[in-house]
Amino acid sequence: MDKVLSNKKIIALYVLPSLLLILAIVYIPIVLTAYYGLNEWNGIGAMTFVGLDNYMALFKDATFWNSAWHSLLLALFSGLSLMLYLVVAMVLAARIKGAQLFRKIYLIPMLLSSVAIAQLWLKIYHPTNGVLNTLLESIGIANPPAWLAESSIVLFALFIPILWQYAGFYILIYYAALKNIPASLEEAAKIDGANALQIAWKIKLPLAMEVVKVTIVLAVVGSLKYFDLIFVMTDGGPSGSSEVMASYMYHEAFRAYDFGYGSAIGFFLLVICLAVTWVIRKLTATKDTIQYS
Amino acid sequence: MFNKKRAMLLLSVCLVLVVSGCGANSNEGTGGTNGEPAENGDKVTINFMHLWPEGVSAGQNKIVNQIITEYQDEHPNVAIKQEVLDNEQYKNKLKVLSASNKLPDVGVTWAAGFLQPYVEGQLFTPVDDLLSGELKDKFVAGTTEAYAIDGKTYALPLEFNIAPIYYNKSIFEKYKLEIPQTYEQLKAVVKTLSDNGVAPIALGNKDRWTGSLWYMYLADRMAGQPALSSAISGAGSFKEEGLLKAAAEVQSLVDSQAFVKGFNGLSNEEAKSEFLNGKAAMYMMGTWELPNFTTNEDIPQDFRDSVGFFKFPTVEGGKGDINSWVGGPGVGLFVGENSKVKAESKAFVEYFVTKWGEQSVTGAGVIPATKVDASNMDLPQLYIDLFNEMNQASSITLFADVQMQANAAETHLNMIQALFGKATTPEKFSEEHDTAIASGK
Numbered sequence: 086m087d088k089v090l091s092n093k094k095i096i097a098l099y100v101l102p103s104l105l106l107i108l109a110i111v112y113i114p115i116v117l118t119a120y121y122g123l124n125e126w127n128g129i130g131a132m133t134f135v136g137l138d139n140y141m142a143l144f145k146d147a148t149f150w151n152s153a154w155h156s157l158l159l160a161l162f163s164g165l166s167l168m169l170y171l172v173v174a175m176v177l178a179a180r181i182k183g184a185q186l187f188r189k190i191y192l193i194p195m196l197l198s199s200v201a202i203a204q205l206w207l208k209i210y211h212p213t214n215g216v217l218n219t220l221l222e223s224i225g226i227a228n229p230p231a232w233l234a235e236s237s238i239v240l241f242a243l244f245i246p247i248l249w250q251y252a253g254f255y256i257l258i259y260y261a262a263l264k265n266i267p268a269s270l271e272e273a274a275k276i277d278g279a280n281a282l283q284i285a286w287k288i289k290l291p292l293a294m295e296v297v298k299v300t301i302v303l304a305v306v307g308s309l310k311y312f313d314l315i316f317v318m319t320d321g322g323p324s325g326s327s328e329v330m331a332s333y334m335y336h337e338a339f340r341a342y343d344f345g346y347g348s349a350i351g352f353f354l355l356v357i358c359l360a361v362t363w364v365i366r367k368l369t370a371t372k373d374t375i376q377y378s
Numbered sequence: 379m380f381n382k383k384r385a386m387l388l389l390s391v392c393l394v395l396v397v398s399g400c401g402a403n404s405n406e407g408t409g410g411t412n413g414e415p416a417e418n419g420d421k422v423t424i425n426f427m428h429l430w431p432e433g434v435s436a437g438q439n440k441i442v443n444q445i446i447t448e449y450q451d452e453h454p455n456v457a458i459k460q461e462v463l464d465n466e467q468y469k470n471k472l473k474v475l476s477a478s479n480k481l482p483d484v485g486v487t488w489a490a491g492f493l494q495p496y497v498e499g500q501l502f503t504p505v506d507d508l509l510s511g512e513l514k515d516k517f518v519a520g521t522t523e524a525y526a527i528d529g530k531t532y533a534l535p536l537e538f539n540i541a542p543i544y545y546n547k548s549i550f551e552k553y554k555l556e557i558p559q560t561y562e563q564l565k566a567v568v569k570t571l572s573d574n575g576v577a578p579i580a581l582g583n584k585d586r587w588t589g590s591l592w593y594m595y596l597a598d599r600m601a602g603q604p605a606l607s608s609a610i611s612g613a614g615s616f617k618e619e620g621l622l623k624a625a626a627e628v629q630s631l632v633d634s635q636a637f638v639k640g641f642n643g644l645s646n647e648e649a650k651s652e653f654l655n656g657k658a659a660m661y662m663m664g665t666w667e668l669p670n671f672t673t674n675e676d677i678p679q680d681f682r683d684s685v686g687f688f689k690f691p692t693v694e695g696g697k698g699d700i701n702s703w704v705g706g707p708g709v710g711l712f713v714g715e716n717s718k719v720k721a722e723s724k725a726f727v728e729y730f731v732t733k734w735g736e737q738s739v740t741g742a743g744v745i746p747a748t749k750v751d752a753s754n755m756d757l758p759q760l761y762i763d764l765f766n767e768m769n770q771a772s773s774i775t776l777f778a779d780v781q782m783q784a785n786a787a788e789t790h791l792n793m794i795q796a797l798f799g800k801a802t803t804p805e806k807f808s809e810e811h812d813t814a815i816a817s818g819k
Contacts (some may be wrong), residue, residue, distance in 0.1 A: 127819075129476045130499035211648070212640030213577075213657070231640025233584075236801060239643065321446070323642035324796035339470055342495055342784035343819075344477075356393055 111130070115355065124351035127342045139349035149350065152321075152328040153357075155240055159247065159329065160308035160361075166248045167255060167304055171297065174259030175285055188260065189336070192253035202235035205244040207233075210318075233319050236326035243327055247314050255300055262296040263289060298369045305365060307356045330354050385606075408689035420455040426535050427482040427544060429468040429709070434559060437669060437742030444741075445733045454721060464465050464682050483717040484727055486709045487533050489524035491782045496712075497527045503715040504530040508728050516732070518768075521707045521747040524776055533710035537738070539664040540705035540768055541591050543689040544671060549576060552592060557686075561599065562694040568636045571659050571711040577638040580658035582649030584642065586791035587779050589664055589798045591613045592631070594704045594778055595690040596624035602697030603773045610781050616808035625804035628797055631730040642799045653680065662690075665764055666727045669743040672758035689765065706776035707747050782815065789814035 090096065122139050143149055143170040173191070177184045195201065209216045212231035221229040232242040266289060274284050290297075314329035315321065321328035321336060328336075334354065336348025400611040426446075430438035438463075444460045461482065463471055468486070470610060473591055475481050483499055487493055496502050508523060509531055518538055525533040545557070550567075553574055558564035571578040573765035583589040597606045601620025607608055608614030616622075631637070638658050646663075654677060656672070692700045711730060713723045735748030740755060757765075768774075779787040785786060793810050796802040802810075 127499075128473050129495045129501065205647075208645075212643065213638070213652075231643055233643030234640035234799070235643075236799060284688045310754040319643060320521075320584060322586075322795055323799045324792060324801045336788065339473065340784070342473075 115352075118348045118355075119352045121345055124345045124348075126345040126348075128338065129342075132345070134185035136346070139346050140353070142346065143349055143353060143355045146323060148328070149330070151298060151325060152330050152333040156309050156311065156329045156331075157326065158282065159311055160305045161249060162244050163251070163304040163308040164301060165375045167297070167300055169251060170255040170294075171259050171290075173252075174263055175289060176262055178263040188256070191256045194250050195253040196258075197250075199313035200317055201245055202250055202315050206314075207318055208347060211240060234323055236323055237358070239319060239323065239327045243315055243318060245364075246318075247308075247311065250314065251304070258296060258300055259293065262293040266292045294371070298365075301369065302362055302365050305361055309358050309361065310354060322359070329333070330357075379541065384400045388710040396622055420720070421457065422455055422719050423457045423459055424484060424719055424723050424726055425461065425470070425482040426726075428462070429460050429465050429486055430465055433559055434464065437566050438738070438744075441737045441741045442495060442735065444737065445730055448733070449729055450493070456726070459728065466622075471488075479716060481714040481716065483714050483723040484720055484730075485712055486721075487525075487712045488709055488780055489533075489707055490776060490780050491537070491784060491787055493525060493675070494527060494779060494783060497532050502532040502712040503720060504532055505534055505713060505724065506531050507722060508534065511728070511732065513728060516735075516748045518749055519749055519773060524707050525659075525710050533712040534727060535553040535707035535710040536731065536734050537666065537708035538705070538745050538747040538768070539666055539704040539708055539769055540771065540774060541595075541662055541664045542764060542767070543660050543662045543690060544623055544653070544667070544685055544687045545660045546653070546656060546658075546681075547655065547684040547686050558687045558691045561691050564691050565631075565634065567659075568631070568634055568653065572635040577652065577658040578635070578660060579637050579655040580649040580661040581637040582644040582646035583648045583795055583798050584644055586795050588646050588649070588663075589628075589641075589775065590791065591704055593624060593794060593797070594775060595662075596627050596693070597621050598702050599690060599693040599698035600624045600696040602629070603699070605697070605777055607775060609811070610778055610815070611809055612818075616811040619807075624647050625657075625797055625807045627791050629800055629804070632798055632800065642795060643797075646658075656739055657791065664705065664708075665745050665768075666675050668758075668761055685760065686789065687760065689767070700759070701770055701772040703768070703771050703774045704777065705768075705774050706780060709798045716807075783819055785817070785819040786811075786814040 089212065093353045093376065102181040121132075123134060123136060125135045125138070126132040177188055197205075208214075210218075212218060215232075217232070218229045230238060233239050260347045270288055270292075271284055274288050279287070310327055310331050312335070315327055315329055315332050316335065319327045330350065334347050334350040336351060428442060429435075430442055432439045439702065444459070446460070448535040450456060450458060472481070472485065472487075476496060476499065478601050479501075487496065487502070493502070509619045511519075513534070515667050517535065521538050524605050525535060531628050549571075553570055553576075555567050555570060556563070558567050568578040577596075581588055581592070594606065597620065601618055601625050605618050605620055609618060610618045624711065639651050640648065644652075649658075649666070650661065650663070650670075671682055674682070688699050690701075692698060711727045713720060713727055717723050731748060735746040735750050737751055738746045743758070743761060745761075745768065762812060772815075779791055781787075782790055789810055793802060793807050797804070
């Protein structure tokens with residue numbers, strides 16, 4: 086085995102296919118996107134080079150910053166919801182009765198496709214026949230809001246299914262990380278008289294920290310470029326109140342036929358994601374990794 | 379050890395095979411769309427991309443297949459390869475294909491503003507020769523013009539639509555309502571219905587063009603068709619008094635609870651189901667919905683029998699005419715400029731358009747863009763009435779979002795949603811329109 090992996094040619098052979106694939110479908114398009122962003126282009130005819138005009142316009146575009154704010158809010162909520170998922174995972178990992186069942190229940194949304202989830206929640210939020218409003222009316226709340234039609238609440242109404250969609254994924258990751266912590270540590274802490282809260286805070290959390298860091302990056306970056314449910318459920322509406330960066334990019338490129346500007350948004354989105362990832366890595370950097378074996 | 383090494387090599391070979399397999403597939407997929415030149419004798423393949431999938435547009439899909447089969451029987455040297463996509467996907471794919479210059483030989487396009495960039499990019503070929511040939515005088519007046527840019531026609535229309543207000547006769551009977559002739563009467567109908575807890579009008583304004591229809595009619599009736607047309611074309615202004623009043627009127631309709639609850643978050647499909655379930659009394663939509671109110675067996679007979687329509691009422695003191703409609707040609711067929719089988723494709727388009735006219739009336743129950751003698755066909759009354767209305771129309775204004783260039787259309791649609799959602803004022807609404815149209819993209 087070691088002999089195989091020390092042969093440079095073999096390494097190249099293994100790495101090359103996926104490297105070529107990634108170059109062709111990820112890195113080259115990124116470069117092209119950045120280049121398209123420098124052009125005035127309707128996606129069909131000839132391109133005219135306009136330099137940084139699109140990027141300059143982007144900085145002054147109130148609609149873009151509005152959608153960026155919405156994306157940021159989503160990132161914030163996703164980040165915060167991670168704490169809840171961690172707690173749930175800790176409870177599940179503590180070998181309580183029915184943990185197996187709950188784990189499966191939490192995981193199911195992840196198995197559904199985004200469009201199916203969107204359809205499901207459209208039915209829940211339907212202003213007159215929806216499950217939610219029927220329920221609210223039956224407990225005596227007259228005239229409950231039309232969740233997806235009111236500018237002030239639509240964004241938060243969308244956050245719920247988005248967070249729900251990924252809950253199972255993060256709970257599963259945390260569950261696996263927590264299960265990896267040797268039972269001996271917990272037992273030792275118990276003997277020393279630590280209560281459940283102390284064990285969670287002082288033993289489990291630090292040991293799962295590396296995983297937590299990864300999930301923060303995943304959740305925040307995933308939220309910044311989020312698109313699916315918003316596209317299907319509200320299409321960014323009403324009048325832009327649930328527009329996020331990715332949906333704005335889509336609308337500019339495919340609806341308004343402004344591929345140059347759409348590409349500029351796309352590239353800027355990438356820059357934002359990279360910057361945020363870097364900041365998160367810096368903020369959560371620790372000097373010494375905790376060993377427990 | 380040796381076995382392991384071999385196994386790993388085998389695995390990586392598999393990966394390479396998979397990768398190259400993908401490559402081969404995609405080559406096959408894209409290479410074909412440009413039409414193969416006449417190889418091995420006279421065999422010709424025409425690639426035809428359209429948007430009538432079997433599930434969504436069963437009637438149209440059947441007709442397409444029928445026409446293609448007939449054509450292939452009559453022209454044994456021609457094979458027609460279909461690619462079927464759903465509406466939105468179709469639009470996206472058309473864009474992507476045109477960016478890489480791989481348009482199909484024959485495809486479906488929309489009129490005016492949608493067509494413009496494709497014509498500027500020289501991707502569609504003019505079909506004027508067909509219009510002066512066998513198809514001369516076959517089209518309903520005003521349909522092919524929507525596909526003309528700089529004096530050349532780039533596509534041949536298939537359908538022609540106008541948008542009436544459909545209403546549920548049994549709901550109207552229950553509350554002893556009459557068909558409104560004036561806008562004041564319409565408002566009275568709305569008030570009675572909403573006082574009785576019935577949603578007056580089904581509107582799915584998440585899709586935005588649905589609300590645009592309402593604005594356009596109000597604008598037409600208040601400011602008159604010429605004012606609306608010139609504002610859309612950029613010659614006039616949306617700040618014209620009548621147009622401003624129309625925008626304000628939209629908001630007062632919203633205030634009077636005229637539209638279903640949460641209309642700005644509902645899609646057209648969801649709104650339509652409110653009307654189909656008898657929960658909303660009125661629904662304004664194009665004549666492409668006719669099959670659902672006449673022949674579609676999936677919808678209960680009781681309901682289909684109780685659907686009637688009326689023209690958008692006149693507004694007192696307004697400049698509009700009750701016989702002025704909002705509508706226009708639906709989709710049309712284009713032939714790719716870079717097609718290698720242009721002559722054959724044009725012949726197919728000519729054949730298709732002619733056959734479509736005859737068969738779409740009886741088969742799909744939609745109104746074709748070609749002149750059809752419907753007098754000796756057995757057709758539903760609702761269809762005949764609307765067909766006659768169309769022939770008496772004093773003017774037909776093309777849907778605003780189709781008329782405008784893509785960017786202006788997007789502004790228009792966004793502003794419509796904002797206007798209905800009261801997130802903007804009529805003044806701001808008009809101003810944004812003028813700016814967007816003036817920018818010329």
